[in-house]
Every structure is written in structure tokens, then in C-alpha cells.
Amino acid sequence: MATVQVSEAEKVYILHGVRDDLRVDGRGCEDYRHMEIETDVVSNTDGSAKVSLGHTDVLVGVKAEIGKPRPMVPHEGYLEFFVDCSANATPEFEGRGGDELGVELSNTLYKVFNNRSSIDLKSLCISPGEHCWVLYVDVLLLQCDGNLFDAISVAIKAALFNTKIPKVHLSENEEGGKEIELSDDPYDCMRLNVENVPCIVTLCKVGYRHVVDATLQEKACSVASLIISVTHKGTITCVRKVGGGSLDPESIFEMTEVRQDPPPPYSSSCHLPFRPSQHISTGFPVRRSNCNRFV
Amino acid sequence: MAGVELLSDQGYRLDGRKATELRKVQARMGVFAQADGSAYIEQGNTKALAVVYGPHEVRMSRSKTLHDRAVINCQYSMATFSTAERKRRPHGDRKSTEMSLHLKQTFEAAVLTNLYPRSQIDIYVKILQSDGGNYSACVNAATLAVIDAGIPMRDYVCACTAGFVDETPLADLCHAEESGGGTSLALALLPRGGHIALLQMDARLHQDHLETLMEAAMTACKGVSKVLDQVVRQHLQEVSALTGE
Numbered sequence A: 001m002a003t004v005q006v007s008e009a010e011k012v013y014i015l016h017g018v019r020d021d022l023r024v025d026g027r028g029c030e031d032y033r034h035m036e037i038e039t040d041v042v043s044n045t046d047g048s049a050k051v052s053l054g055h056t057d058v059l060v061g062v063k064a065e066i067g068k069p070r071p072m073v074p075h076e077g078y079l080e081f082f083v084d085c086s087a088n089a090t091p092e093f094e095g096r097g098g099d100e101l102g103v104e105l106s107n108t109l110y111k112v113f114n115n116r117s118s119i120d121l122k123s124l125c126i127s128p129g130e131h132c133w134v135l136y137v138d139v140l141l142l143q144c145d146g147n148l149f150d151a152i153s154v155a156i157k158a159a160l161f162n163t164k165i166p167k168v169h170l171s172e173n174e175e176g177g178k179e180i181e182l183s184d185d186p187y188d189c190m191r192l193n194v195e196n197v198p199c200i201v202t203l204c205k206v207g208y209r210h211v212v213d214a215t216l217q218e219k220a221c222s223v224a225s226l227i228i229s230v231t232h233k234g235t236i237t238c239v240r241k242v243g244g245g246s247l248d249p250e251s252i253f254e255m256t257e258v259r260q261d262p263p264p265p266y267s268s269s270c271h272l273p274f275r276p277s278q279h280i281s282t283g284f285p286v287r288r289s290n291c292n293r294f295v
Numbered sequence B: 001m002a003g004v005e006l007l008s009d010q011g012y013r014l015d016g017r018k019a020t021e022l023r024k025v026q027a028r029m030g031v032f033a034q035a036d037g038s039a040y041i042e043q044g045n046t047k048a049l050a051v052v053y054g055p056h057e058v059r060m061s062r063s064k065t066l067h068d069r070a071v072i073n074c075q076y077s078m079a080t081f082s083t084a085e086r087k088r089r090p091h092g093d094r095k096s097t098e099m100s101l102h103l104k105q106t107f108e109a110a111v112l113t114n115l116y117p118r119s120q121i122d123i124y125v126k127i128l129q130s131d132g133g134n135y136s137a138c139v140n141a142a143t144l145a146v147i148d149a150g151i152p153m154r155d156y157v158c159a160c161t162a163g164f165v166d167e168t169p170l171a172d173l174c175h176a177e178e179s180g181g182g183t184s185l186a187l188a189l190l191p192r193g194g195h196i197a198l199l200q201m202d203a204r205l206h207q208d209h210l211e212t213l214m215e216a217a218m219t220a221c222k223g224v225s226k227v228l229d230q231v232v233r234q235h236l237q238e239v240s241a242l243t244g245e
Helices: A008-019 A099-113 A148-162 A216-221 A249-260 A263-269 B002-006 B094-110 B134-149 B207-242
Strands: A035-039 A047-053 A056-067 A078-085 A125-127 A131-143 A164-166 A168-172 A178-182 A189-191 A199-206 A209-212 A224-230 A236-242 A286-289 B025-029 B037-043 B046-057 B071-078 B119-129 B158-165 B168-171 B183-190 B195-202
Touching: A008 A199, A008 A209, A008 A216, A035 A148, A047 A148, A056 A148, A078 A099, A099 A131, A099 A148, A099 A236, A125 A168, A131 A148, A148 A199, A199 A216, A209 A249, A224 A249, B025 B134, B025 B207, B037 B134, B046 B134, B071 B094, B071 B134, B094 B119, B094 B134, B094 B183, B094 B195, B119 B134, B134 B158, B134 B183, B134 B207, B158 B207, B168 B207, B183 B207
Parallel strands: A035 A286, A078 A131, B071 B119
Antiparallel strands: A035 A047, A047 A056, A056 A131, A125 A131, A164 A189, A168 A178, A199 A209, A199 A224, A224 A236, B025 B037, B037 B046, B046 B119, B158 B168, B158 B183, B183 B195
């Protein structure tokens, strides 16, 4: 992540605050920053979303293309992730500087989505063994102020929800080969079921307590963090520990228990933009705006 | 022939514009709080985002430091989903490097670099959606971002493309018109003095037509500069209203 210099006095101040459940910007240890989600921002993609979590801005575009299915799983399509840490976020990402972080983020995303239940990959199949839909999910980091994983996962969920895949008609041509026709009607499309798409929650260990949605300053004071991806039913799909410090096994269990609490309101609040009729009271405010404007 | 499709008999282009009509330009300044200056511009369907960091100390290679003026460092990149066909590499390919160099040249002509010796100004431009006129959108967005960062410039830098079809110059080409194979001229202008910061033309053109084409491009740039000026003044009003002046 983009690094920020924190002095010893500031570190002590943050540590003491977290110990008393009061962070620098007034939040509690388990409170998220204000989040804004906008869908359908880039018109020549099949689905897109922009998420602002405090000062962290992430833009995700999904493009669907027809490709060959993987040999081991001929009845399924697949997803390809690419994270672009652009120089907009910080000058350190200029040229090849952002590649390392980008690769780390995309590898984590592959692990998070690498299971049967997140996305119904069978619905992406056109003809088994020959054609399938490949969804290219491209993440663009615009501003970086800590907690990238959470913002990226929410943006991916919103973008996949927004994705419209054109319906396909298979026909036989003269030589007996298959021909694929895409319907021209922009409304004749297939939507994806994103109920089981997991959301990632990052917990940073600061002092003896853990905080959710850490800013860059808090990240600089923490020794290690735990990244947990969880679906709205409470199923955990991936757990990763990052950072140079070590975590006590008890603190890991403590963290996962905390995860059971906020994830139901957090991931169900991710459904807020997707089911406008359902109002769920959440711990943090989520505003949904479905306009086409980028800012 | 490509010319027949690009300009109809009644004088309308593919998207319904007249020959000298520009696309709708919408811009906003100060979109990112963390950067020193930022701006977002939409020219028709082309969307560009520019971010400016600086002036600050020269990073990485100290040898690049100039003793009497600032170094301008530009990077042009496109989002992978910006084009109709997905782009695999956002930056680092030849076209992006060439564009970055052009942007650097353009802004070295406009920014008062001798006020900041031994320092560096970074301009990063990202194309979010590409529909022709990429370079012009970048230059316009970068101008607004540099103004937002408070870095002094000689004048606005406005850019626009122009083409030539059926003895008529077309202003502000979209992607279909650019790739149609006809002439395409990109011009970056400092409107008050009429100085040209960058001029680039592809494809063949008879030398008699060059004058007309350049005139058309310069008029289009002046039109764009009016819009940019409007955006800057409005932004200043909003900001000064917030600070209570």
C-alpha cells in the first residue's frame, strides 16, 4: 500500500485511542467509514461500479468475452481478475511501481473466488467444451487511503450485479460447425446472481485490539492484519494473514468471532443497492446512487 | 468511400453534429482530495481523469534535477476497459509512451517551470473511456488539474482534433471518424496569444488544405478554452463560497 510516515508520538496516540475504542476520526474499533457505491459508470463495459470508502476510490469494469473453457471444467465459464494500481493514487505507483501490489491483490481475488458457490459458473457456459463466457474483471485503483481489499470486494460485487451478458443463440451452419449469434437487443441479456459473492473484511491488529477499516496511519501502527472473505450466510471462503508481525491463535479466534457479528449487517447492506425495497439498518451508512455520472 | 459516410449531403456527421460542431464538454475540478490537483473531463463519450502531484523534490533519479527549472514528468495510461476491445496493458506500450512524451512537451511550453528550480511536477492522466480525441481530452483534463494544483501557467492549454472530408474541415473527431482512414490533425493551443504547443497530423493531405484545417482546429480549441474558463471560474466561486469569502 502507499506508505505514510508516522512519528512515534503519533503511534502512541493511535494505540492509546484504539485501546479505549476511540480512533483518530472518532469511529469505534468496528465502525466503517462512509461508503458510496455507484453502478453503471463506464458505458462501454458490460458492467461497472465505483466505490468510495472514505478517501479510497476504486473503479471496477467487467467485460464479457467468448472464450474456450478450461480443460478440467468444460461445463463452466471463468473469471479473470486484473488490478491496476494507477499512478493517480500515489506517485510511487508510476511505471512498474504499482505492479507488485496489483499482482498481490489479483492473486488474493483469485483465491477468494476460487470455490463452487460464489458465482454460478455453469450459467456462463455456452456449449460445453467449446465456448463459454469469460468475465474479465478489471479493477482500477484511483485513490488509496487504506482498506483496499474491502473496497475492491464491494466494487466487484456491485459490478457483477450490474453486468449484463447478451443472450446467445446457437445454430448450425452449412459445414456442420456451430455458429454463435448474439442477440442485438440491448435488453435481451442475462444477469448474474451475486447473492453468494463474498465480501472481504480486513482486520488490523493495533496494540492488543483489532480495528476494522484501517486508514493508512492506523496501518502503519499495526503489526499484522487478517483478511477474511465471507458471504452473507456467514460462510468463510478465504482467510489470509498479511504483515510482518505474528498473531496469537486466540486473537485470530477473537477476530473471526467479531467477523460473525458485523458481516451479516455488512454484507447484507451490500444488498442495499441491489434490493431497494429492503431497508436494513446497518452500523455504517451506505448511500446508493445509480446515476451515470462518475463524480 | 469513407468520405461518403462521414459527412452526409445535408452536412450532418455520423453522430448528428455539423461539421464544425464540438462534442459536449463537461468537466469538474478537485475530484480527489489526496492529490495536489485533479480534474475529470468528458468530451462526448471520451472520459479522462488527470491528477497532478507537485511541485516536490525530484524522486528516484537525482540526476534528472535541473538547476534552473522544474522537471515535468507525465504518464499517460488507459484503463483496460476503456476501449471496445479489452486492452491488456494499461501503460508501457509504445503508444502510451509516445503520448506521455507529447504531454510532457506540451506542458513544458505552458507551465512556468523557472519558478520551481530543482523540483518535479508529476502529471498522471488516465483514460476511462475512449471514443476518439484521447490526446485532446488528456491535455484539457491536465490543464484543469494543473490549475487546481495552483501551479502557474502562461495560459490555458486547449487541445482539439480536426479532420478533412469532402473539402470540409471537421472539428472534434470521434473514434469512427479517426479510424476511417482520413486526415486527422491534433492541435494544442495557448488561446490568448495563439501559440501552438503541439501539432501532429497523420495521413495525407494536400498542402493547399493545410491552412483551412489548421484554422478549423484553432477555432475549435478556442471554443474549448471558453468552456474550460467557465469551469475554472465556477469552481473558484464554489470553493470561495465554502471558505466564506
